[in-house]
Amino acid sequence: xxxxxxxxxxxxxxxxxxxxxxxxxxxxxxxxxxxxxxxxxxxxxxxxxxxxxxxxxxxxxxxxxxxxxxxxxxxxxxxxxxxxxxxxxxxxxxxxxxxxxxxxxxxxxxxxxxxxxxxxxxxxxxxxxxxxxxxxxxxxxxxxxxxxxxxxxxxxxxxxxxxxxxxxxxxxxxxxxxxxxxxxxxxxxxxxxxxxxxxxxxxxxxxxxxxxxxxxxxxxxxxxxxxxxxxxxxxxxxxxxxxxxxxxxxxxxxxxxxxxxxxxxxxxxxxxxxxxxxxxxxxxxxxxxxxxxxxxxxxxxx
Amino acid sequence: xxxxxxxxxxxxxxxxxxxxxxxxxxxxxxxxxxxxxxxxxxxxxxxxxxxxxxxxxxxxxxxxxxxxxxxxxxxxxxxxxxxxxxxxxxxxxxxxxxxxxxxxxxxxxxxxxxxxxxxxxxxxxxxxxxxxxxxxxxxxxxxxxxxxxxxxxxxxxxxxxxxxxxxxxxxxxxxxxxxxxxxxxxxxxxxxxxxxxxxxxxxxxxxxxxxxxxxxxxxxxxxxxxxxxxxxxxxxxxxxxxxxxxxxxxxxxxxxxxxxxxxxxxxxxxxxxxxxxxxxxx
Numbered sequence: 001x002x003x004x005x006x007x008x009x010x011x012x013x014x015x016x017x018x019x020x021x022x023x024x025x026x027x028x029x030x031x032x033x034x035x036x037x038x039x040x041x042x043x044x045x046x047x048x049x050x051x052x053x054x055x056x057x058x059x060x061x062x063x064x065x066x067x068x069x070x071x072x073x074x075x076x077x078x079x080x081x082x083x084x085x086x087x088x089x090x091x092x093x094x095x096x097x098x099x100x101x102x103x104x105x106x107x108x109x110x111x112x113x114x115x116x117x118x119x120x121x122x123x124x125x126x127x128x129x130x131x132x133x134x135x136x137x138x139x140x141x142x143x144x145x146x147x148x149x150x151x152x153x154x155x156x157x158x159x160x161x162x163x164x165x166x167x168x169x170x171x172x173x174x175x176x177x178x179x180x181x182x183x184x185x186x187x188x189x190x191x192x193x194x195x196x197x198x199x200x201x202x203x204x205x206x207x208x209x210x211x212x213x214x215x216x217x218x219x220x221x222x223x224x225x226x227x228x229x230x231x232x233x234x235x236x237x238x239x240x241x242x243x244x245x246x247x248x249x250x251x252x253x254x255x256x257x258x259x260x261x262x263x264x265x266x267x268x269x270x271x272x273x274x275x276x277x278x279x280x281x282x283x284x285x286x287x288x289x290x291x292x293x294x295x296x297x298x299x300x301x302x
Numbered sequence: 303x304x305x306x307x308x309x310x311x312x313x314x315x316x317x318x319x320x321x322x323x324x325x326x327x328x329x330x331x332x333x334x335x336x337x338x339x340x341x342x343x344x345x346x347x348x349x350x351x352x353x354x355x356x357x358x359x360x361x362x363x364x365x366x367x368x369x370x371x372x373x374x375x376x377x378x379x380x381x382x383x384x385x386x387x388x389x390x391x392x393x394x395x396x397x398x399x400x401x402x403x404x405x406x407x408x409x410x411x412x413x414x415x416x417x418x419x420x421x422x423x424x425x426x427x428x429x430x431x432x433x434x435x436x437x438x439x440x441x442x443x444x445x446x447x448x449x450x451x452x453x454x455x456x457x458x459x460x461x462x463x464x465x466x467x468x469x470x471x472x473x474x475x476x477x478x479x480x481x482x483x484x485x486x487x488x489x490x491x492x493x494x495x496x497x498x499x500x501x502x503x504x505x506x507x508x509x510x511x512x513x514x515x516x517x518x519x520x521x522x523x524x525x526x527x528x529x530x531x532x533x534x535x536x537x538x539x540x541x542x543x544x545x546x547x548x549x550x551x552x553x554x555x556x557x558x559x560x561x562x563x564x565x566x567x568x569x570x571x572x573x574x575x576x577x578x579x580x581x582x583x584x
Binding site: 011051071096 | 411582
């Protein structure tokens, strides 16, 4: 559904996105993670033909966005952080206007979508009277009007209260389950991505540092908590024995792919290190994300 | 599809209160000036000029004459302001508000979007010019009789005389002048639209457009530039007043009209080129 090849964007001398390869298969909820300024919104801007890439290729729904934008975006809906509308017009009129840029939209279709997002009864009110949650629903309605196959959501829960965030999350699930949409979700809310997405890509300073499933993210590197008298000395010995690949925070070690906790314990006890505690650490997405952010520039997890 | 999208652009434009500022002022200002002519000695200058030329004053202190006197300063100062305000808003306000990103998430081309917006601006400019003429004449007709038209001649080679037109010619010239006034309004709107296509605030686009006009007008008023006035857009923007000249310089009017069309095309093409290569970001 989306295929980016060696995508690069520079703003003057600053590299916003660098050598980005990304593939989002049809029917997936794909999470695009990264801190503010990591290049998520620039990537989405390029996907929608709003930002011109400096180099690389973008294909959406099989069409090159740069050369054939109209075809590429014909079946695409998008929601941006803090959705904005023509506040002085009614919700209905906003939908008519925005949908009109894609294709003629009969009133029955607008009514159907308004009902789907739960705005029936308020569609004729001016948007300036809408709450934040209602604006989010209207944003969803405008994105759904062209009957999209791909939905691009750029920080869709920004500014929503917890109830609104929950509602948006449930809506995204419904969109995926009921309408079978492919969804690209850009967010820096790890819990949101963790609950919704099957696959993720993580951007850091414009570069992709991870691309894989959530399970791969959680188990990509298993950390083991180790408490002993002299952690630094123990780590030296374990490295020398080829049992661990990394350590962090003075209490975690990362085992080699074929390493086992029992081998570590046997080695340490054999060398006279008392082992007060040793237990595999269950890695959350947050742990994984933070570990990616701490990595030296240019090093990626996958 | 194109006309539906144009209708939508007009909904957006005419849904905003600020779009009506010009219409509101054009309702009030001509009224105030007409009342001043009616209840003060403001018409004495015209009266003296007519008497000096041997014309019957009663035939020319008319609704057409007063409406023309009202419209000239308004068209010179206020009309450019309101059309520049709308022209400067057309693209830059949508960029500033963020609605442009919503639109450009759709499969509409930037060129088509700009064409729609420019056409909406053109319709607004045309309506504002026609309303200015209609309001001026309507209010003047409340206090003055219909009849001939007296108009002070604007320079076209340095003359500063006046014209008197018979009743049938007067009304026709007045109507034609306001159709041509639309060319001025559209050109100023297009100039502001050009700046609006660049990455700048709407107010900056409006101010830049007005600055260009004022700078043109100032340079044109310097005697050294008298021989070069044809190079200034402000010279051609006055073509609507040349309709009142006797004999009417049709060739010059058509020539200036063609030049204004050229200016408009240039403004649009340069604006569209700048807009096309821009990155639209939040």
